Amino acid sequence: MKFKRKDVLGLEDLTVEEINLILDTAEPMKEIMTRDIKKVPTLRGRSVITLFYEPSTRTRSSFELAAKYLGADTSSIAIATSSVQKGESLRDTAKTLEAMAADVIIIRHSAAGAPHLLARWVSARVINAGDGAHEHPTQALLDMFTIREKKGGFQGLKVAILGDITHSRVARSNIWGLTKMGAEVRVVGPATLIPPDIERLGVKVYYDWEEGLKDVDVINVLRIQLERQKKGLFPSIREYTKLYGLDQQKLQVAKPDVLVLHPGPVNRGIEISPDVQDGPHAAINEQVTNGVAVRMALLYLLMTGGEKDEISA
C-alpha cells in the first residue's frame, strides 16, 4: 500500500489502513534507533522545518531527531505565542518557508486549525504537531504504537482517557484513532473538563473514576494545566488529585495488567502519583522512544510514499 497524502493533519482523516501502515512502518524505524550508527540515507537532501508557536521540548526534539536519523536536513523556527497577534502573520511566515524550498513543515500552534490553513497555503507537506485543543496526531500514533506493542492489538480493548478532555488535543486524536481501530474508549474527568456532545464521537463519559477505570486495559493520563484552576474549572489542585489523580488505589479497579500512558511532561504527584509514574504499569519513557519511531515512519511515508525500500538495508 502506498501512502498518498500530502499532509497529516489529524487522525480524524486517516483510514484504518493508513494507521496500520504507519504503525507497521514504525517497527523497522524503532530498530534503526537501536543501531550504533543511527542514520540511514533515505531522506538525504530533503529539508524539514519545525515551526513551533508553542514551547515544546519532547515533540520538537523527537521530530528533529526523526528527520536526522533518516538523513534529512532540519531547521527550527520558534515563535513566541504572544507575537501571533502583532508579529508576522501565519500566512506571511508560510510564504517565507515556501520560498526557502522546505519539503516538510511541522507546525505546532495554540490555535486549532492553524496547520490546516498552512497546508492550504504551501505546497510543502505539513504535519500537525499539535493545534490548540484540536488534534495531536503523532502523539496519538505513538500512544497507539505503544498500546499495540504491549497489548497486541486494539479490538475490544478498554481504554480510559483520564483528565482534562476539553482542552486536550491528545484526547481528541486518541479518540479518533482508537475508536477507528475497534477499541472501547472512555473519557473520565470532572464535568467542567468534558466538552459537550463528546458521546457523539463514540466514547462513554464518566465523572466517577471508580466506574470509569473499572476493568480497563489502558489508562492514558492527561496533563492538567494548572492555570485551568484559576478559571474555576476545578476548585483546587488538591481536590483534582483526590478525585482524578491516578494512584495505586485507583489503579486497583483496572485490569491487573493495565498499561499506563502519559504524554508528558508530567506534573509529578498531581495527575499521577510518583509510584504509579515510576511503577511497572507505566510506559512513559518507552512512549518517547516510540514517538521518534512513529515520526520517522510518518516522514518516510509522506516523502517517499512508502515505496523506497531502504530502511531495512
Add this chain to the structure above:
Amino acid sequence: MKYLLKEGIVVDPKANSAKKLDVLIEGSKITAVAKNLDCSGLEVLHLEGCYVFPGFVDMHCHLREPGEELKETILTGSRAAVKGGFTAVASMGNTKPPADSSAVISLIKEKARQASFPVYPVGCATKGMAGLEPSEIGELVEAGAVAISDDGNSIMNGEVLRRVLEYGQMFDIPIISHCEDTNLSGNGVMNEGFYSTLLGLQGIPNAAEEVHVARDMILAGLTGARLHIAHVSTAGSVALIREAKKRGIRVTAEVTPHHLCLTDEAVKTFDTNTKVKPPLRSKEDQEALYEGLRDGTIDAIATDHAPHRRDEKETEYNVAPFGISGLETAVPLVWEHLVERKLLSPVELAQKMALNPARILGLPERVIEAGAEANITVIDPSLKLTVDVSEFVSLGKNSPFDGWVLRGWPVMTIVSGEIKYSRQLQKI
C-alpha cells in the same frame, strides 16, 4: 424622469397580494400602479417574470466609516447595498470614533449625501460604547440617529441598560440590543456544541445570548421602552421573544441570512469567514429561526454586514475578527433557502425585508402605490448565479458563501425614483 416598469409581479404586503401590474414612476414618486398602463412615449423597462418589491431596508449593517475605511466606506457600502437590492440601510455606531456624538452622526449623514444613498445612522447607547453612562441620546436623535445601540458591546450592567431604555423611550426610537453575556461567551469563537468539541475551539453557549434576551425584555417591560433584538440565533431566544410578545412587551427581532443558511458544521473547514457573532448555531436552532420567522416572532431579516480586510481574515481562527460581508448575498440566500423552499412567501419576504424594518426604524413606509416614494427592489427568481466574492463591490470579501449557486438575485434597485442599480443596464 418618467418611466414604466412593465408586467412585473408587484408584491403588496399590506394587501397580501402579488399581481402582474405596471408601475409608473415620475420623478421620485410612484404615480400609477395598474394593469396595462399606456406606455406610449415612455421609457419602458420590461420585467416579465420578475418580482417588484417595495424597497428593501437593511436595518443592521456596518459601513466602518469613519475610522476603518480599509474595510468599507459609506460610498462602497452604499454601492454594495444597492447591488444587493437595498434601498436604505441603518449603519451601526461602532465606528472609530464611535457614533456617540452628533458630530459623528452628522459626518455619516454628510457622507451618505455625497454617496446619494439613504444611510440612517444608529447612535451609540452609551458614551464611547463603554457601557457605563448613557450617551446624549436626545442630541443623537436630533442629529439624525434612527435608533440607538451599543451593537457588539453588550451593556453588561443591567442598571445602565435600564437607564438607557428609560431615557431612550422618550424619543420614540428603538433600542437595539446585541444580546451577549460576555462572561458566558468569554473567549469563545464558535457555537458551543458537538462541533466545538470536535474542533477543539472554544464555544459560546446559547445561554450567553438567551440570558441577555431575557434580561433585556424584562427591562423593556419595566421601562416601557421599544426594544429590538439584533441577530437572534438560538431556539431559546425565539421562545423567549415569542412569549414576551404574547405578554405585550414592546419587542421586535431580526435574524441574519447567514444564521438562516449555515450551521456550526460549516466551521469544520476552519474557514474564518464562518466566524461571526453570534456564532453559527446548530440545525435545531436554525429550525427554530425558520419557525420564528413564519409565526411572526422574528420581524425582520437584516444582514449584520460586517466587512473586514482580506488579510485580517486570512489568519488563525482564534485570531480572525468576527463578521460576514452580507449585503450582496442576502437576497439570493433568502430566496434560495427560504422562498424556493416555501418557508417564506414573496409577500412575507416583503414584510421581513421592507415593511417591518422600515416600521421599526420609523422610516417612510415601504409600499408600491400611487403617491408613494419610488423605493423598489426587483428580483429575478429565475436568475441563477454563482457567488463570486471577487465581484463584490463591498471592500469586504469575507463571505462564507463564495462559490454557492443561488437563485433569486436582485436585478434592479430604485431609490426615490432613481435607478441606482440595474443588472441589465450594467449600471451601479
